[in-house]
Amino acid sequence: MSGARHWEGQADSWAAWARAPGHDSYWTESGPTFFELLPPAGKRTLDLGCGEGRVARDLKKRAARVLEPGGRLCVCVTHPMRDAGRFAPGDPDAPFVIAGSYFGKQRFAMTVARGGHEVEFRGWSYPLEDYARALEDAGFLIEAVREPPDPDRPIPNFLQLRAVKG
Amino acid sequence: MQIVAMGGWAERPLQDFVLGLTGAARPKLLYVPTADREDARPTLSIYELLGDRAEVSHLHFFPWPPADLRQRALASDLIWVGGGNTANMLAVWRAHGFDEVLREAWEAGVVLTGWSAGAICWFEDGVTDSFGPQLDRLGDGLGFLPGSFLPALRRRGAAPARLPGARAGRHAGRHRLRRRHGGALRRRRAARGRRVGPRVSRLPRRRGADRRVSLRESWDEQAEDWALFARTPGHDEAHERLNFPAFCELLPPPGRSTLDLGCGEGRVGVVLERLGHRVVGIDSSPRMVELARERHQAVVADATALPFEDGAFDLVVAYMSLMNMDDLDAAVREASRVLEPGSRLCAAVLHPIFAAGEWRDKEDEESPFVIPGYLDAPTKVWTSDRDGVRVTFHDRVIPISVYGGALEQAGLPIESLRESQPSDALVRDVPSAAWLRRVPLFLHLRAVKR
Numbered sequence: 001m002s003g004a005r006h007w008e009g010q011a012d013s014w015a016a017w018a019r020a021p022g023h024d025s026y027w028t029e030s031g032p033t034f035f036e037l038l039p040p041a042g043k044r045t046l047d048l049g050c051g052e053g054r055v056a057r058d059l060k061k062r063a064a065r066v067l068e069p070g071g072r073l074c075v076c077v078t079h080p081m082r083d084a085g086r087f088a089p090g091d092p093d094a095p096f097v098i099a100g101s102y103f104g105k106q107r108f109a110m111t112v113a114r115g116g117h118e119v120e121f122r123g124w125s126y127p128l129e130d131y132a133r134a135l136e137d138a139g140f141l142i143e144a145v146r147e148p149p150d151p152d153r154p155i156p157n158f159l160q161l162r163a164v165k166g
Numbered sequence: 167m168q169i170v171a172m173g174g175w176a177e178r179p180l181q182d183f184v185l186g187l188t189g190a191a192r193p194k195l196l197y198v199p200t201a202d203r204e205d206a207r208p209t210l211s212i213y214e215l216l217g218d219r220a221e222v223s224h225l226h227f228f229p230w231p232p233a234d235l236r237q238r239a240l241a242s243d244l245i246w247v248g249g250g251n252t253a254n255m256l257a258v259w260r261a262h263g264f265d266e267v268l269r270e271a272w273e274a275g276v277v278l279t280g281w282s283a284g285a286i287c288w289f290e291d292g293v294t295d296s297f298g299p300q301l302d303r304l305g306d307g308l309g310f311l312p313g314s315f316l317p318a319l320r321r322r323g324a325a326p327a328r329l330p331g332a333r334a335g336r337h338a339g340r341h342r343l344r345r346r347h348g349g350a351l352r353r354r355r356a357a358r359g360r361r362v363g364p365r366v367s368r369l370p371r372r373r374g375a376d377r378r379v380s381l382r383e384s385w386d387e388q389a390e391d392w393a394l395f396a397r398t399p400g401h402d403e404a405h406e407r408l409n410f411p412a413f414c415e416l417l418p419p420p421g422r423s424t425l426d427l428g429c430g431e432g433r434v435g436v437v438l439e440r441l442g443h444r445v446v447g448i449d450s451s452p453r454m455v456e457l458a459r460e461r462h463q464a465v466v467a468d469a470t471a472l473p474f475e476d477g478a479f480d481l482v483v484a485y486m487s488l489m490n491m492d493d494l495d496a497a498v499r500e501a502s503r504v505l506e507p508g509s510r511l512c513a514a515v516l517h518p519i520f521a522a523g524e525w526r527d528k529e530d531e532e533s534p535f536v537i538p539g540y541l542d543a544p545t546k547v548w549t550s551d552r553d554g555v556r557v558t559f560h561d562r563v564i565p566i567s568v569y570g571g572a573l574e575q576a577g578l579p580i581e582s583l584r585e586s587q588p589s590d591a592l593v594r595d596v597p598s599a600a601w602l603r604r605v606p607l608f609l610h611l612r613a614v615k616r
Contacts, residue, residue, distance in 0.1 A: 132583035141579035145570025
């Protein structure tokens with residue numbers, strides 16, 4: 001099943017998940033730090049892969065309106081290192097372990113249930129170089145890199161990039 | 167008929183030995199710097215080094231050789247050949263028949279000597295970096311002596327090094343790619359002929375068991391050891407075969423002037439000069455700079471206060487040095503200041519993911535890679551002690567976002583980013599390199615000054 005069809009089937013579950021205040025790390029970790037990365041509002045803004053729209057809603061609150069040529073591309077992805085391994089289950093102090101390889105485009109799929117909401121996450125994980133090459137090939141320069149800390153674990157969950165069209 | 171092939175730099179006792187073979191009280195010494203592009207600096211250093219004991223003259227092939235080439239060679243007591251690119255040197259010599267002149271001179275009793283390229287050339291074959299930063303077979307030496315020659319062959323207990331023309335780069339590979347099967351390079355070490363291993367007197371050590379030292383002091387104290395590490399061919403395979411070749415792919419073509427930031431003993435700068443860059447190295451360690459000056463222009467300087475005008479360079483290279491900067495932000499800001507707008511900073515660093523973790527079982531290449539922490543991980547201090555070369559490293563875990571932050575503040579957005587992976591050929595030659603197909607060892611960045 002393609003990623004698009006998968007998420008289409010998950011749309012309702014995802015909307016419930018995403019719209020429950022405080023339910024996931026968006027509210028405390030990836031969201032606040034990502035908005036710090038964004039440039040001031042311009043003319044028009046494209047939300048690429050907008051999902052059910054929560055980022056766009058929050059952008060509107062910040063009066064973001066538009067995008068202009070030569071503007072910025074801001075992305076937030078699961079940290080490539082985080083995608084390559086996992087914490088040993090059952091022990092909150094267990095170290096992070098990469099059992100396979102950090103390299104290569106790899107499919108991930110996992111079901112997470114929390115607070116009565118359940119979502120099956122599926123997608124692709126890439127090493128950092130793949131994101132950087134895609135940006136380079138598209139004529140972007142990476143002007144900011146962030147790895148917001150996870151308050152509970154020693155490995156960052158997210159990688160955020162701000163790129164400017166060169 | 168006498169030939170003295172020197173693995174590396176000759177200290178005074180060896181110089182005296184070679185001069186003494188001529189039987190002349192003040193021998194006529196003809197210095198031949200073809201391999202080093204006839205660079206004036208090493209030629210001048212030969213005059214300074216030997217001028218008190220020999221009548222020194224030198225021989226240039228550019229723009230063309232002298233009309234009395236043969237006569238000058240035959241009138242000498244000693245022909246001393248400098249280091250550099252062996253293959254290029256032989257091509258020039260053969261174009262002008264100097265190979266035959268040398269044989270005639272040798273058979274007439276002129277003593278032949280030299281170091282590095284000036285040692286390899288006398289043999290049938292040898293190991294050389296003439297064709298790139300990697301080691302290759304030379305294949306067509308002059309053949310005055312049978313067998314092959316590997317310059318700066320290190321033997322336990324002896325201390326060669328200071329190869330004027332040998333290999334490059336500091337703080338580089340450090341993580342040896344263990345060779346489980348003897349490769350072609352190793353087999354070629356069966357060199358014959360008269361080989362003299364010079365001994366280098368080491369600078370006095372200041373190590374104290376309990377004394378805390380900064381990274382800067384640590385590298386200054388280890389300068390001689392580091393030079394042995396960096397200049398012994400095959401010792402730092404990660405640099406030679408994984409890190410430096412990939413890093414070179416990120417470099418822009420040679421331009422006006424290149425700054426080697428944290429140049430160490432000069433192994434990167436010497437290769438960049440061969441590629442056509444005009445290199446100035448800086449390092450905070452006076453001992454490192456002293457060694458680097460054997461190879462290219464270098465000055466002692468603090469990376470956070472460079473003694474150069476704004477925009478003085480169109481390329482800054484920081485090869486395995488940024489993670490040793492005590493103040494990374496200030497060093498990158500200063501690098502940006504001396505770059506002209508639109509030019510590049512190219513950096514190679516230890517990949518923070520690799521620095522942060524370790525293999526659970528170091529004997530099993532399928533072993534999990536365990537990362538206890540990343541954003542605030544402790545520095546790993548470890549010592550490489552192989553073949554009599556001992557160097558201590560301090561591997562700081564500097565997250566990608568910290569490098570990114572320093573570049574962002576300095577107005578240097580990242581244009582290219584690469585994570586090292588060993589090639590199939592490297593894994594074939596060095597099976598243990600397969601581990602590094604799972605976790606990147608090095609991170610390469612190219613940033614552009616706005």
